[in-house]
Amino acid sequence: MSNVFSFATSEDGAGILKIMESDIARGEIRLLYTRRPNPYDSFMKESDKSVVGIFKRDGEIVGTIAGIPRNSHVAGDEHNTCYVTNMKRLHDLKSRINWIEAFEKMYDPLDSSVYFCSVVKENTDVLKMLKKERPKLPYAVDMDGYRTYIISPTALVRNTCADLKFRRATEADSADILAFLKTWGGAKSLFPVIDSLGGENVPEAKDFYILHRDGNIKALGALWDRSDTKQYVVEEYSGKVALLRAFNPLISRLGYVRIPPEGTQIKFAFLSFFLAEEYKCDYYRAFLHHIRSEISGAYDMFVLGTNDHNEKREVLDEVRSLKFDTQLCEVVMENFRGAKRVNFDYTNIEVECALL
Incomplete structure (x- = not known):
């Protein structure tokens, strides 16, 4: 048959x-x-x-x-x-x-x-x-x-823009968030057209965080928990990662991901729709520096990815993380x-x- x-x-x-x-x-x-x-x-x-x-x-x-x-x-x-x-x-x-x-x-x-x-x-x-x-x-x-990064909230990321403010967004920010996504996401191919926030395929306004100067957005991203529909499960470690597991408390303090036991589901949020004005690396670094404290306590780690030629790649490769590559x-x-x-x-x- x-x-x-x-x-x-x-x-x-x-x-x-x-x-x-x-x-x-x-x-x-x-x-x-x-x-x-x-x-x-x-x-x-x-x-x-x-x-x-x-x-x-x-x-x-x-x-x-x-x-x-x-x-x-x-x-x-x-x-x-x-x-x-x-x-x-x-x-x-x-x-x-x-x-x-x-x-x-x-x-x-x-x-x-x-x-x-x-x-x-x-x-x-x-x-x-x-x-x-x-x-x-x-x-x-x-x-x-394409490289996917699994990053600890204790990861060491320097704040390269100390003059910028960081805060969680509210519903009142929705129009500004949508405009920023359209400008800086819309200039890239394969970025989704986003006309509204919330629902199955876009985080709500309250899930976004904003890096700004005098109210003008310089970078933003959303902590998006999608564990109800997709998950990562650790199957096995090898080589240096298997060795590092024995030193979990120490490596966490050094900024590495605290390695979960084999066979367990990772508790994480995606850092989604992560964009910076003019794709400036300093804005990406400053945002990552601040977002870590928002993740700590709620999640063990956060996940994001970027293609090889994306500006974020330079910043993310500097951060201690677990990572895997796809094509x-x-x-x-x-x-x-x-x-x-x-x-x-x-x-x-x-x-x-x-x-x-």
Whole structure:
């Protein structure tokens, strides 16, 4: 019997979760990224246009793929962009998955101009498969590297702008926050179009923090707890990280992440929509310096990510953290369905970690 494609429902959540949790990010730690308790429901919360596809064989789910469309800024215009994720097969599956059939069936309901995905860099077989060009079929090209940082609230970050003030936002700041996001996020490709705060896909105004001078915003970001839909679970440590675990109290005082036990879920918030005026590194550093005290007590650590060519990379690489790398790719569809390709600068993108 062949593998049969269908659109998933909430009842398929357990089978999707089984496949999702077979893939572990490798780096200084083996980190499991998951969407418990039900990945299907989690994907549906990401966008009102989300589409989840599955392949079944003899009634068992053997392959999964999800597309999450969002209205995003791309090269100065607004476009539907689709994040393609959870493109995975059952680990011991002997037969092939017809991914082209999945793209064919999902293409019209996803209705997007730009498709992109993120792949753990160690998954070289997956990257090789995605990048193979075939006539009239979709293929992937590298956009940029992406690094995810797990940072302790005790991390040492110097305040490079002592003259600036820092505070938690209120509802009264909503218009200024939205204007700042549009100006500095909107100048980057793949940053979502944000017209209002709150709901499933954007933090509320009270979740944002503002670095300002005389009321003028210089940097902002939100502490966004998304543990109800996506989680990181520590699977295993190796090398120097395993050694450091024995010195947890000491390394915490030195600014390193206090390493949680293996098999436990990390208690964290994303630092989301983190932007600075003119992308100034000093503003990013000053914001990070202040935000640490807001995290301490509520969370063990905070998580954020940035692509290799983003200005934040210089600042974040200075901070003691656990980190892992993935590869961002554009899935080129023009040879597949004749779609007109939207060209944009791969070095000028802003991809939000909490939306991956």
